[in-house]
Amino acid sequence: MVDPRIDLVQNLVERQPMTNTFRTAWQHALYGPDGFYRRERPAGHFRTSVHASPLFGQAIARLARQVGADQVTDIASGSGELAAVLRAEGLQVREIELDDELPDQLTGLVIANEWLDNVPCELAEWDEDGVPRYLSADLTLGEVVEGNDLEWLRKWWPGEPGDRAEIGRTRDQAWAEVVARLDGVAVAIDYGHTAADRPPYGTLTSFRAGRECPPTPDGSCDLTAHVALDSLTEAVNGRLLTQHDALTQLGVSARRPPLDQATTDPHGYLRALSTAGEAAELLDRAGLGSFGWVVTGY
Secondary structure, three states, X not given: OOOOOOOHHHHHOOOOOOOOEHHHHHHHHHHOOOOHHHHOOHHHOOOOHHHHOHHHHXXXXXXXXXXXXXXXXXXXXXXXXXXXXXXXXXXXXXXXXOOOOOOOOEEEEEEEEOOHHHOOOEEEEEOOOOOEEEEEOOOOEEEEOOHHHHHHHHHHOOOOOOOEEEEOHHHHHHHHHHHHOEEEEEEEEEOEEOHHXXXXXXXXXXXXXXXXEOOOOOOOOEEEOOEEHHHHHXXXXXXXXXXHHHHHHOOOOOOOOOOOHHHHOHHHHHHHHHHHHHHHHHHOOOOHHHOEEEEEOO
């Protein structure tokens, strides 16, 4: 009997990716029958804002209340860490795992935290003549990039001989399909870049057990690449903020407690100091605070 569940990634991007490209190998390595995400949980291999502090989830809860949402949908929810904080804040939570079917309608607040960086996309490299070519599974040059992928590169990530790029169309399509089902507010949160700081050699990398490792599409590691945040924002008519600015607006502060509290209330002082440290990590403009929030519907 065919499993009625439909893989979320498989069904939110083009149904027939080209064969023998790195994207095909990437997709199989993460989401195939023996893929990394069929066997592993993200928390065992990398740390996100959700893992850094409950302050992140509490800020999401405040956002839900601001937009009048009683329910938060957490896409690619991992081990449910964000959901646990949101439920403690009194909100209803719907978790959508990678092998769940996306519902026809999404209401309330929809959050996708560090999901799109794991949506496989085509890789391209410009050859010695300045022609962009797809990268194959072994990262060698393949066919010439044409059609919509070429148009995307010309608009969002032009390059020169030797440059490499991740073609973000599959991420744009995936999030646009989420937004198309939306009656409410959606926020995609991820590390990424814009045209002003596009990396000349791409961002593809891998993680295994908390350590960065060579990006090998064999199912043994998490494969990830930064998101082209400007392209994503335009695809859904959204608004782009940094996580630092978004969380600051939602009341997260790294202000340290007054020093005299250490004498009058030492236990409270230590708790407040710890909270300020967690907030500082979330707001760090050189780290998690640099993440992009693409907000739609608010």
